[in-house]
Amino acid sequence: MLYVYTMKNQILFFFLFFQISLFAQKRDVQVYREFVDGKTIVYADNSEFCPVSVVIRTELVNMKSSLKKAFVLVPAQTKKFVVTELTVIDKTKKVSFKYQSSFFLGDIDLRKYDINFPYELPYNKGEEYLIGQGYNGTVSHQNEFALDFAMPVGTEILASREGIVVDVQDQNSGNCMKKECAENNNFVVIYHEDGTFAEYTHIDTNSALVKKGDLINTGQKIALSGNVGWSSGPHLHFFTFVPDIEKGRISVKSKFKTTSNKPEFLEEKKSYLKEYE
Structure with missing residues (x-):
């Protein structure tokens, strides 16, 4: 899109290019600009x-940006959050800018989170399931900290x-x-207070018991397990992750409450009985 503005002896050319990068996510986020008091302000809803x-990438001619780094963290449920202010350097010369925007759930600059948080096993008390594939598994978990709970x-x-x-x-x-079938996965994604996420994948068709925006308690029923998407058999694929600007997201290890006194990392080919609620 090309926007042309005339201000006194000045012509401003605005080229706006919106592009989602390879690893960026399609999200309910809008980025737009307004011309206010001689400045171009870029907002996000x-x-x-x-x-x-x-994430904002700019190409400026005779303009400067208030951006301090390549991205701005916009709070949840926020309208008209200032992403950057663009100001003219020399009003007697031609002015133009380009910007691209892409979006990632969460803070892509997150470095500190609770690595020792005690996760609970994602099934009911008295049930026991095998970890069919664990961290860095050879089938489909290469370089990924994910767990497959073999369950009906x-x-x-x-x-x-x-x-x-x-x-x-x-x-x-x-x-x-086939890996391409991952595009057909069913899942529930939950955001945690420390900035991490958990994804519960391969849930059964029409089985979600929650919706976006629901506040979830530990131990709350969220879905029924299934065998949908990139899957060789019935199981729950579980992993926690943090967002990343290059890879989209990076999985992280999670410790679980088991029968031991301390939370532990679950191991492939071992079964875990849940003895608590």
Whole structure:
């Protein structure tokens, strides 16, 4: 889009390019600009239920930006949050700018979070399930800290940690062993207070018991397990992650309450009985 403004002896050319990068996410975020008191102000409306990192890339001619770094963290449910202010350097010369914006759920600059948080096993008391594939598994978990709980379709999935639901997909059906089938995954994503996320994947079709914006307690029923998407059999694929500007997200290890006195990392090919509620 090309916007042309005439101010006294000055012509301002504004080229606005909105582009979602390869790893950026399609989100309920709007970035727009207004011309106020001689300045161009770029705003963001974030209608998501967690903070969103808005990445801005600019090309400026005879202008300067108030941006201190490449992105701005926009709080959840915020309207008209100032992303940057662009001001003219020399009003007697031609002025133009370009900017691209992309969005990531959460803080892409997150460095500190609770690595020792005691997650609860995501199923009911008295149930026991095998970890079919663990961290850095050879089938589909290469370089990923994810866990596959081998459980029958229809098993009640419980939230391992309290938070707020930021994404739900349960309309897909069918499965296959090709990586491309990951686009057909069903899932629930929950945002935690320390800035991390947990994704519960392969839930059954139309089985989600929560929706975006719901506040979730630990142990609350959120969905039923399934065998949908990139899956070779019925199981719950669970992992926690932090957002990343290059990879989109990076999985992180999670410790779980088991029968031991201290939370521990779950191991592949071991079964875990839940003895608490």
